[in-house]
Amino acid sequence: MRAKNRLSSSFVKTAPVGKHCDGAGLWLVKREDGGAQWVLRVTVHGRRREMGLGGFPSLGLADARKLAERWRNVVAAGRDPVKEREAEERAARREDISLAMLTADAFESRKAELKGDGTAGRWLSPLTLHVLPKLGKVPVTDLDQRDIRDTLAPIWHTKADTARKALNRISIVIRHAAALGLDVDLQATEKAKALLGKSRHVPKNIPAMAWADVPAFYASLEEPTLTHLALRLLILTGVRSTPLRKIQLDQIEGDVWTVPAESMKGRKGATLDFRVPLADEARRVIDLARPHERNGFLFPNARGGVISDMTLSRHMERRGLKARPHGFRTSLRTWLAEATDAPHEVAEAMLAHLVDSGVVRAYRRTDFLEQRRSLAERWADHVTGGAGNVVALRR
Incomplete structure (x- = not known):
């Protein structure tokens, strides 16, 4: 039996429910609802990886084989095809790594920690009011301490508590971006704080009755x-x-x-x-x-x-x-x-x-x-x- 190209076009069109091997890790998975999916199974660094290539019939047999061969070559070069594809997708949607998008994503990840799932808006408000109008469209990978300093300088002394919260939220968003694998400066907020200097604001306690x-x-x-x-x-x-x-x-x-x-x-x-x-x-x-x-x-x-x-x-x-x-x-x-x-x-x-x-x-x-x-x-x-x-x- 051939190691590759085991399936035929006619079989693929009428394949029964189940998993059908085309060889060299390429499988056609036919579902009970009539749909089908091409899946490639490979081993990278001793670990089994499985990646979906696309659905049939939008991805035909010949194209599925070409795509599978491409990712096999990536494995042969010692790289993980799943991570490689994710990196390509991030590069293709560079406009989606703006500070505004990463802020929304970081907020979704933290909602469970916030009171009422953050519905009051207090976690986001320092950013939506003072940061995102100026820096929202900036790719988070391009964000540096000068951008942050110039944005927070107008409120650093006059609205010190709000500025402090905004700086803290920016730091959280940058760390979130780093966790997603983006090349960001994790020290940007600390450097911005050094550039801004010590706040002149003197906090006042809420007046109380004796x-x-x-x-x-x-x-x-x-x-x-x-x-x-x-x-x-x-x-x-x-x-x-x-x-x-x-x-x-x-x-x-x-x-x-x-x-x-x-x-x-x-x-x-x-x-x-x-x-x-x-x-x-x-x-x-x-x-x-x-x-x-x-x-x-x-x-x-x-x-x-x-x-x-x-x-x-x-x-x-x-x-x-x-x-x-x-x-x-x-x-x-x-x-x-x-x-x-x-x-x-x-x-x-x-x-x-x-x-x-x-x-x-x-x-x-x-x-x-x-x-x-x-x-x-x-x-x-x-x-x-x-x-x-x-x-x-x-x-």
């Missing part, structure tokens, strides 16, 4: 409006604004509110939900908010969503206060440090801060719920004026 002043402010939230009730619950629980504004009734069971893991900021790599102990006063506020519930959300807005973070901030701004809603987390943390003997890890858990390494957390499988429940009641006592006094809401 914990001793919180009871007076809490007492002033006397109307059962969404804004007043949301601010009260924000103060009592110490959570961030986003999970508070998006709280749903089915997340509450008894005196525990379970915040979904995807709603928690600053807990990268964490897969567990976060349990928030609810003091008696917090549960009372929730009961007062129940009449406002819509679609399961405790603090809805008129457009079918939830109240915005600016709603809470503007309420405090209109009252002439420098403090902002997020600052109540600082108020609580300072109270824990100055007015209680709570251990450091328990105090940090009150604010859902991750402490210690992932290894330590893997062995210390507790969220200190009972200790935090006691502290939540004590904080509520302080906020309501002491000794568990209930601050009345005006109807």
